[in-house]
Amino acid sequence: MPNLDELLLGTPTHVFVSFWYEWKQTRHYPFHYSELVRLAALYNPFVMECLKEPYDDTQLRWNVADLLTRVASKFSVNGNLSGRKREIKFQPSFVYFPIGHNNITRYFSAPATETEKAKQDTLFKTILKEAVTFHFWNGLTSAMVPEAGSLAHRLINYNCLRCSDTL
Template identity: 80%
Template sequence: MFTARYQRGLESVLNCHRDACVVVFSETIELNFFSGFVKDGFKVAVVMPNLDELLLGTPTHVFASFCPFVMECLKESYDYTQLRWNGADLLTRIASNFSVNGNLSGRKREIKFQPSFVFFPIGHNNITRYFLAPAMETEKAEQDMLFKTIVKEAVTFHFWNGLTSAMVPEAGSLAHRLINYNCLRCSDTL
């Protein structure tokens, strides 16, 4: 299901990149699902892929010509039983190997390392507490400061969906503020 949480992610992309062309590959979403966005002038389309046709003749060499790091990520084995193995851990693992192996001075220019806060401002151990509205003034002040820091310094925000997908953020909570920060259709309920 394309939940309101996913919609907020799409809205964030469209709000920050108004000329973006977003293609959603899905076998279950109706082709006109995003017609409201299209009427508002955004370029969003649904494509029902034929995976055999889509992947036919597309060896990963397409990426290798301008992004060797991505090529290494694509070569890495995919383990569907371990979520982090394929996400943040994959990137960290490949980046470590990428820098150590081969000519480091030449490869330093190929990868720009960022502190983990830029992508994961809140770790999976603490995320659920930020779905609750602050109960005390000190907690509110801490969340206000964290919100400002995230908006200023982070590139993205990971909601750790595996842990929070069933949670609805309370109004005033940090998660609620972040989910709605770039919303275009803010009246839609989460």
């Protein structure tokens, strides 16, 4: 578990460390924790603007997808951030979230038919070719064990060519 005090030191979000104990008691603690860790790990000019945004522990989208949309729109508006517009390269959501939270659990089961297997094979190849990450939506799937042959099982056990030199 990353040490938030250390990770956020020197960032505008370091203030969150002071009331982190209280957040541990909330329902969405794991989500908030992981989002702060991601933002701190990606600390750069765009993310700096994300870190300056107000954080609302009662809303999930406000702190993730909506946050990125709000900040990106600031980079394209005339003003002191407009010169940074060229630093942002927008990617389709599939690059980061190839499967949405509403469909993820079905991919923990092995395909029941040849048609379903062919669809999962195609999706697997597309994910490997086009995605840079895969979100397993742990809030929904953390207690699930992927069946052998399922898309989730294949992704978990796939050796990533992009990072194999660092393993």
